[in-house]
Amino acid sequence: QSWREQLAHSLLAAAAEATGCAAPQPAWLAQLPRSYSRYGDLALFPEGTLDHPSFAELAASGRLWPTVCGLLKVRRLAVVRRVARDGVRSSRSRLLYTEPGCDPASATVATCVEHGVSLSWDIADCMFSRGNAAERHRLVPLVAAAAADGSESCIVDLFAGIGYFTLPLLARTGIAQVIAIDWNPAALRWLRRNLQNNRIGESRCRVLQGDNRLVAPAGLADRVLLGLVPSSRLSWPAACRCLRPAGGWLHVHENCDSPREATGCNKDHPNADGSDKDSEDASRTDKDLSVRGSSDGAFGGLAITSNCFYKDRAATAAAHAAFLNSPHAPAAELPPPDAADCDEDPLAEAAETPPVCSRSRPHPAWLSMAASMARELRRHMPPGWRVRVARIQFVKWYAPRVAHLVFDVECRPAG
Ligand SMILES: C[S@@+](CC[C@H](N)C(=O)[O-])C[C@H]1O[C@@H](n2cnc3c(N)ncnc32)[C@H](O)[C@@H]1O
Numbered sequence: 029q030s031w032r033e034q035l036a037h038s039l040l041a042a043a044a045e046a047t048g049c050a051a052p053q054p055a056w057l058a059q060l061p062r063s064y065s066r067y068g069d070l071a072l073f074p075e076g077t078l079d080h081p082s083f084a085e086l087a088a089s090g091r092l093w094p095t096v097c098g099l100l101k102v103r104r105l106a107v108v109r110r111v112a113r114d115g116v117r118s119s120r121s122r123l124l125y126t127e128p129g130c131d132p133a134s135a136t137v138a139t140c141v142e143h144g145v146s147l148s149w150d151i152a153d154c155m156f157s158r159g160n161a162a163e164r165h166r167l168v169p170l171v172a173a174a175a176a177d178g179s180e181s182c183i184v185d186l187f188a189g190i191g192y193f194t195l196p197l198l199a200r201t202g203i204a205q206v207i208a209i210d211w212n213p214a215a216l217r218w219l220r221r222n223l224q225n226n227r228i229g230e231s232r233c234r235v236l237q238g239d240n241r242l243v244a245p246a247g248l249a250d251r252v253l254l255g256l257v258p259s260s261r262l263s264w265p266a267a268c269r270c271l272r273p274a275g276g277w278l279h280v281h282e283n284c285d286s287p288r289e290a291t292g293c294n295k296d297h298p299n300a301d302g303s304d305k306d307s308e309d310a311s312r313t314d315k316d317l318s319v320r321g322s323s324d325g326a327f328g329g330l331a332i333t334s335n336c337f338y339k340d341r342a343a344t345a346a347a348h349a350a351f352l353n354s355p356h357a358p359a360a361e362l363p364p365p366d367a368a369d370c371d372e373d374p375l376a377e378a379a380e381t382p383p384v385c386s387r388s389r390p391h392p393a394w395l396s397m398a399a400s401m402a403r404e405l406r407r408h409m410p411p412g413w414r415v416r417v418a419r420i421q422f423v424k425w426y427a428p429r430v431a432h433l434v435f436d437v438e439c440r441p442a443g
Pocket residue numbers: 115116117155156157160186187188189190192209210211212215238239240241255256257263326
């Protein structure tokens with residue numbers, strides 16, 4: 029019997045005990061989770077599961093959640109809730125149950141160990157996406173080699189969160205310094221704690237709290253990480269300013285609409301049903317948000333169905349207004365986003381310098397996005413700089429036919 033079948037049986041038993049009726053109730057059967065994430069002794073169920081009021085009623089018998097804990101061999105149960113629309117992407121995951129004896133002070137703390145790097149966070153405060161694990165470690169060998177030969181010494185992580193990218197780079201390479209920026213104080217508290225837990229000296233990580241468009245340092249970085257989906261576009265000008273006079277690399281995360289009919293390239297979709305393989309954890313909440321096109325603070329409404337967000341000026345203006353009215357708004361006035369020139373044929377440029385793609389058959393929309401990205405980034409660089417998208421890295425399916433991609437962009441002064 030699978031854990032899911034056993035879970036259904038436990039629910040039936042609890043229902044029989046509580047109501048005297050063992051017939052499955054469609055309302056709660058529909059909410060049985062198909063998957064869950066396990067972080068140590070915590071099982072985290074996807075959003076929209078185990079949420080029906082009748083679960084609370086069944087749980088009142090006192091036997092349901094302990095049985096589920098026994099089934100999954102965990103001591104704590106929680107359900108992911110949608111990432112908050114507050115621009116800081118705070119999570120609102122909800123604790124269902126903790127076994128007696130669990131420390132109440134750390135009841136909502138999760139820890140994940142990847143490649144020897146330990147990341148902890150509070151599921152009630154911060155988000156974490158397991159589906160980005162491979163990407164978190166892809167840059168490690170590149171940075172390790174560049175740090176070892178002395179060609180790179182500084183990385184700026186514009187969306188550092190709890191240290192998703194900062195930590196593996198500091199822990200597993202000899203890079204001298206990472207400048208980690210986030211405007212969410214809760215995330216930065218966990219980042220600092222994660223630095224300590226991984227015994228990384230404070231001198232190697234400068235933590236800056238604030239809007240990266242205002243606080244990012246200029247002219248220091250060999251690499252800039254832009255780990256925000258659906259789009260990091262509003263911070264592209266700041267990222268360009270971060271680079272050293274000798275240039276460097278931008279690692280730009282974007283969601284790209286990738287219609288199936290164009291190439292059939294979704295054949296190698298990780299899940300047969302076209303869903304996100306990461307659906308078991310917090311990224312699912314991102315996915316739902318993006319699919320419904322809801323507003324999410326500074327970045328919401330930036331139509332992910334378009335390859336050029338600034339085409340939708342009304343949405344961009346609305347997103348800015350939402351952010352400026354949020355508690356995270358900076359004291360200083362933000363410059364308006366530059367208007368991108370979206371009218372040229374993006375494929376013409378892609379054909380000149382085709383990027384390498386992690387997939388054998390890149391979707392045409394990915395190449396198109398790479399070309400328009402290179403063109404827009406060039407506009408934020410000093411005159412004469414060369415901007416080249418060297419690689420398109422597929423990270424995961426964020427939603428059916430919406431690919432989370434990372435573009436490795438090299439920016440250098442000419443000559
Ligand atoms: C989605 S999380 C990062 C996810 C991560 N890349 C991963 O792999 O799981 C994005 C972080 O960026 C922060 N953020 C968003 N916009 C920002 C801005 N303009 N300045 C600083 N931090 C920002 C949010 O507070 C959040 O902690």
